[in-house]
Amino acid sequence: MNALPTPLALPGWTHTYSGKVRDLYVPEGADPATSPYLLVVASNRVSAFDFVLEPPIPGKGALLTALSNWWFSRIPLANHLATDGGAPAVPEAVADRAVVSRRLDMYPVECVVRGALTGSGLLEYQQTGAVCGIELPAGLSDGDLLDEPIYTPAYKAPYGEHDENITFERSVELVGADVATALRDASLKIFTEARELAAERGVVLADTKFEFGKDPVTGELVLADEVLTSDSSRYWDATAYFDESLSGSAKLASFDKQIVRNWLAANWDKQGEPPVLPGEIVAQTHGRYRELYVRLTGSEPDFAPPTA
Template identity: 70%
Template sequence: MTDAGALLGWHHVYSGKVRNLYEREGSPTLMLVVASDRVSAFDHVLEPGIPGKGALLTQLTRWWFDRLQVPNHLVTALDVELPAVPAELADRAMLVRRLDMLPIECVVRGYLTGSGWAEYQQSGTVCGIPLPAGLNDGDRLPEPLYTPAFKAPLGEHDENITFERSIELVGEEMATQLRDASLAIFAAASAIAAERGVLLADTKFEFGTDPDTGVLTLADEALTSDSSRYWDAALYAAGGPNRMDSFDKQIVRDWLAANWDKQGEPPALPAEIVERTAARYRELIDRLCA
C-alpha cells in the first residue's frame, strides 16, 4: 500500500509528499506515520516511486532514534495495550505520540553547498549570516550554521528566517532550545557518521512539545536520505568532480533537470534512474547500520 488508504482502526488525516499520517480511532494520543515509496523533485511527486524507499527511510530513522540521547516521539512502551501496526506496513510505519508541533524547520549546515553556496556567491552570506571570503562549493564551514525556516502551509514553500524571527514565532526560550538541540544533535550524528566513513553535510529537524510535560521532542524523520545530505568521506577527501555525490535522490534531480523544462507534468523516470537511486538509498543504510 503506497498511497493513503483505509486502515482498520485508523483515520487518515494527512498526506505529504512522502509520508501519510493516521490517528488512532478512540485514542487522541497515538498516531501512525507511514513512509511511502513516493519520490519528489522540483515540487512534483514523480512516477514511478523508488521501490523499498519507505522502508529504508523508516529503518534509518529508527536507527538514529536508538542512538541519539534526546526525547523522540516514537512509542516504545505504555501502560496501556498498544494497537498492532498493520502487517503490510510494519517495515515502513512508526507508532508515535501526538505532539504539539512547532512551526520551525530546524536546518543545520556543516558544509557550504546547495542553496547556501548559491547565496554565498551573491552576497557572501548563508541565510543572511556573513561568512569568510574565499570559500568554495563543498568547503567545510568554520562551524555549523543553524538556519531556521518557517514551515509554510501545505503546497507552499518554506521560508528561510532569521533566529530573531524564530523568537517572534515561538518565544526566546523555545527558539534557543530549538537551536541548541539542533546543533547538539548535528554534532553527535556527525561524529557517528564519521566513524563509518560518511560526512553529514547538512540536515533538517522538526520538533514538537509533549502536551503533558512540555518537553521538547524530536519528531517526524531523523537524519534520513530525504532530510539530510551525506557524502562519502574518502571520495570527498580525494577531491575531483564526484566528491560531493550524495546518498539520496540527486540522481533523480539531475536527470529531471536535463530532461524536463519544468512546464506541465514531469516525465516518468526511466528504470535505470529508479534503480540507481534505490541503490544509493541502500548504500547509505549499509554504510551507517552495518
C-alpha cells in the same frame, strides 16, 4: 503538485492526511484533532520539483524508516515514537515503513544545521556573504566544510507554500527566546555527534534538518518527524569528497534522490507533467538509499528486499 495516489486502507486506522511522501492516520473512531496517537507511514513515493513522480522507489519507505529509527536509538533526547503500553500496534501491511507517534504541539521552525556550504545556503552566501544572517569567510566554494556547523532555521510555511529561511532572531519572535535557544542548542548538539559518527563510517554529513514539538502534557522538548535520513540530510562519500582529483558532482554525489533530479533536469523542460522515470534511474536511486543505510548502520536491512 500533482494528485497523490489513493492511500492504503488499514484496518483499525483512519486516513487523515497525505503529503508528498508520507501518509498519516489516527486510530479508528478517534478525533483527528485530539488523538494521542498517529500512524506515520513512509511511502515509496519520490518527489522532485514539486511533483510526485512515477514509478515509486521500491523499498524507499522501509529504508528511511529503519535509518531514522536507528538514529533515534542513539540520540539521547526524547523523541516522538510512542512506546507506552497503550499505543496501538503498527499494521502488518506497513510494518517495515511506519511508526506510531505520540501527538505533539509542533513548533513552526525547521531546524537546519549546515556543516558545509552548498545548496540554498551557497546561493544566499554568493549574494550576501552570509547564510540566514550568519556572516561567513570570503572565498568559500560549493561543498567547502565550515569550521563550525551553523544553525540556519527556516519558517515552516503552510501546506502548498515554500519554507522561508529566517534568522535566529526571527525564530525568537515566532516561538520565544527560551524555545528558540533550546531548538538551536539541541540541533547543533545532535548534528555534531551525528557528524562524528558518520565520519567514522566513511561518510560526510554536510547538512540536515530537524523538527521538534512540545509534549502537550509535560511541556518537554521532543525530537519529531524523520531524523538524519537521506531525505532530510545531505551525505557525501568521504573517499570521493577528500579525493583532490575529483570535483563537482563526482566529489559531492549525495546518498539521496539527486540521481532523479539530475535525470529530470536533462530530460524534462519542467512544462506539464514530468516523464516516467526509467527503470535504471529507479534502481540507482534505491541503491543509494540502501548504500547509506548499510554504511551508517554496518548491517544489511532486516526487512525483505523490494521485488518491484
